[in-house]
Amino acid sequence: MSDHLPKNNIFKVIGASSLGTLIEWYDFYIFGSLAVIIGHQLFPEDAGASALINTLAIFAAGFIVRPFGALVFGRLGDLIGRKYTFLLTLVLMGGSTFFIGLIPSYKSIGYAAPILVLVLRLIQGLALGGEYGGAATYVAEHAPKNKRGFFTSWIQTTATLGLFLSLGIIVITKNILGAETFGNWGWRIPFLLSIVLVVVSIYIRMKMHESPLFSKLKAEGNISKNPLKESFNNKANFKMVLLALFGATMGQGVVWYTGQFYAQSFLENTCKLDFNDSRYILLWGIAFATPFFVVFGAWSDRVGRKWIMLSGMLLGILFYRPIYQVFLDDTDYTKIEQADILAVTPARATAVLMENLTDSLRTVSTKVSLKNGASFNRVQTDTVSATRGILLGKEIIKDKVLPTPVFWKFVGLIFFQILLVTMVYGPIAAFLVELFPTKIRYTSMSLPYHIGNGVFGGLVPFIATLIASFSGATPLSGLWYPIGVAALSLVIGAIYLSNKRDEKIND
Amino acid sequence: MNTLKKFLGLVWMVLGPLTMTFLFIQAIDKVGLTHTDIERTNTILQWAIILFIFLPISLGLMIFGFYAWKGEYDHLPESSEEL
Numbered sequence: 001m002s003d004h005l006p007k008n009n010i011f012k013v014i015g016a017s018s019l020g021t022l023i024e025w026y027d028f029y030i031f032g033s034l035a036v037i038i039g040h041q042l043f044p045e046d047a048g049a050s051a052l053i054n055t056l057a058i059f060a061a062g063f064i065v066r067p068f069g070a071l072v073f074g075r076l077g078d079l080i081g082r083k084y085t086f087l088l089t090l091v092l093m094g095g096s097t098f099f100i101g102l103i104p105s106y107k108s109i110g111y112a113a114p115i116l117v118l119v120l121r122l123i124q125g126l127a128l129g130g131e132y133g134g135a136a137t138y139v140a141e142h143a144p145k146n147k148r149g150f151f152t153s154w155i156q157t158t159a160t161l162g163l164f165l166s167l168g169i170i171v172i173t174k175n176i177l178g179a180e181t182f183g184n185w186g187w188r189i190p191f192l193l194s195i196v197l198v199v200v201s202i203y204i205r206m207k208m209h210e211s212p213l214f215s216k217l218k219a220e221g222n223i224s225k226n227p228l229k230e231s232f233n234n235k236a237n238f239k240m241v242l243l244a245l246f247g248a249t250m251g252q253g254v255v256w257y258t259g260q261f262y263a264q265s266f267l268e269n270t271c272k273l274d275f276n277d278s279r280y281i282l283l284w285g286i287a288f289a290t291p292f293f294v295v296f297g298a299w300s301d302r303v304g305r306k307w308i309m310l311s312g313m314l315l316g317i318l319f320y321r322p323i324y325q326v327f328l329d330d331t332d333y334t335k336i337e338q339a340d341i342l343a344v345t346p347a348r349a350t351a352v353l354m355e356n357l358t359d360s361l362r363t364v365s366t367k368v369s370l371k372n373g374a375s376f377n378r379v380q381t382d383t384v385s386a387t388r389g390i391l392l393g394k395e396i397i398k399d400k401v402l403p404t405p406v407f408w409k410f411v412g413l414i415f416f417q418i419l420l421v422t423m424v425y426g427p428i429a430a431f432l433v434e435l436f437p438t439k440i441r442y443t444s445m446s447l448p449y450h451i452g453n454g455v456f457g458g459l460v461p462f463i464a465t466l467i468a469s470f471s472g473a474t475p476l477s478g479l480w481y482p483i484g485v486a487a488l489s490l491v492i493g494a495i496y497l498s499n500k501r502d503e504k505i506n507d
Numbered sequence: 508m509n510t511l512k513k514f515l516g517l518v519w520m521v522l523g524p525l526t527m528t529f530l531f532i533q534a535i536d537k538v539g540l541t542h543t544d545i546e547r548t549n550t551i552l553q554w555a556i557i558l559f560i561f562l563p564i565s566l567g568l569m570i571f572g573f574y575a576w577k578g579e580y581d582h583l584p585e586s587s588e589e590l
């Protein structure tokens with residue numbers, strides 16, 4: 001049935017599905033891209049590193065509930081159809097993103113602020129859990145059997161393009177408003193903008209038709225009565241769900257989130273790169289690497305999905321530590337010689353009253369420009385106490401701007417990491433679709449996908465940052481989490497997975 | 508290959524509880540290292556999230572290992588009809 005769909009129709013299907021999925025990813029990722037700023041808004045000003053870790057925990061909460069969204073909306077998708085289910089997920093996602101943009105700060109409503117954001121973040125996670133499986137299933141069920149990898153890979157580009165869009169809108173908004181205004185209220189604009197994007201996407205999706213395979217099953221009266229029970233009470237299905245999780249999506253998830261999220265978090269928080277520099281590096285890396293989703297998706301139609309995905313995991317295991325060591329070495333400005341300095345601008349001091357209303361935090365910032373084009377700020381935050389005098393803080397170097405050659409070297413290293421993402425992620429939708437029969441596909445494929453990506457992958461920034469904060473840990477210690485998970489998945493995938501493609505998915 | 512799949516099943520079955528034990532020990536250790544109340548609350552919250560998530564996953568890994576040990580993965584379905 002699907003083989004006879006005209007070519008222009010399949011591209012309409014891909015376009016309509018991809019646009020909505022892209023917007024959902026955009027909504028989901030703005031939060032991660034603004035973690036540092038949101039941390040300042042949601043928690044007390046003297047919370048320090050715990051504000052970032054708690055913000056990352058709220059960010060991660062959205063990922064953790066994704067498997068539950070996959071179950072709830074997957075069940076709906078297998079019962080009432082693909083089209084109406086992912087219309088619903090789109091509305092939930094857009095609405096909760098919009099409301100995050102309206103939440104008052106900690107200063108106004110105290111701890112109600114992070115709690116409200118957590119609730120909205122959970123709704124976002126549930127909606128995304130329902131969205132992806134539907135979109136991938138919808139496209140795969142329209143695609144000809146010898147081009148399933150190629151066509152579904154377009155859906156795969158949306159996650160990365162959603163991140164690209166979120167970073168782009170954040171950088172543009174910040175450049176227009178200026179850093180201070182953006183930090184005060186401008187960060188809300190990317191969230192509020194989501195409502196416009198969602199309305200456009202709903203309009204397009206309303207015009208879509210139901211999947212032909214699902215319509216056929218429905219017409220024949222063969223749709224599942226209880227897809228959850230059929231997926232997980234049936235041992236044959238459940239063992240494939242476990243295999244898909246441990247042999248593929250778990251490793252794929254950590255490679256995905258290391259390359260695109262932990263990399264940005266590491267450049268910004270560990271290497272202390274300038275806000276714009278860290279985002280521009282990622283934007284260029286994404287722009288160069290995104291076409292490879294389609295390249296690897298199409299290639300998997302010819303050589304099979306398994307070894308392309310596992311090669312991406314292997315390369316990640318081998319190269320993550322050397323890559324991140326280069327990031328650290330090239331941003332180490334502590335050994336700058338006096339002869340390298342071009343200019344030092346006079347110190348600028350600001351003071352913020354602490355919660356106890358007697359002490360204040362005094363921040364002194366000096367900008368240093370180097371002859372090679374690099375620059376950075378020397379920042380020292382002292383506590384000025386009414387009773388204990390001045391407690392001097394440690395000087396830190398932040399807001400580092402890289403010299404041009406090093407900037408492009410970093411773009412190359414991010415590009416390589418995202419290339420690995422395209423290897424593991426490009427073929428995975430086709431791989432999962434082929435693993436499960438039509439009547440329980442939405443439910444069964446969504447669960448391992450969202451545990452692998454949402455839980456294992458989504459927790460990479462949180463767990464890696466947590467590990468790196470342990471006493472005795474090095475800045476690279478956090479990488480053991482994605483490396484360990486990818487290694488386990490590589491071994492299980494290599495030994496247990498089959499490289500054969502199931503050409504007949506319309507059963 | 509099927510023998511390897513079967514015996515690795517034992518490894519996965521053991522790896523599940525081992526991972527959980529390791530995480531529990533780490534959680535107790537890190538909570539014990541905290542100095543202030545707010546630091547303790549944050550650390551407990553962080554580790555509670557980790558344990559809550561990885562407990563069912565470890566259980567899943569044990570079941571996966573059990574299936575592998577029983578030879579359930581010796582032959583994978585080559586079409587959806589075999590599921």
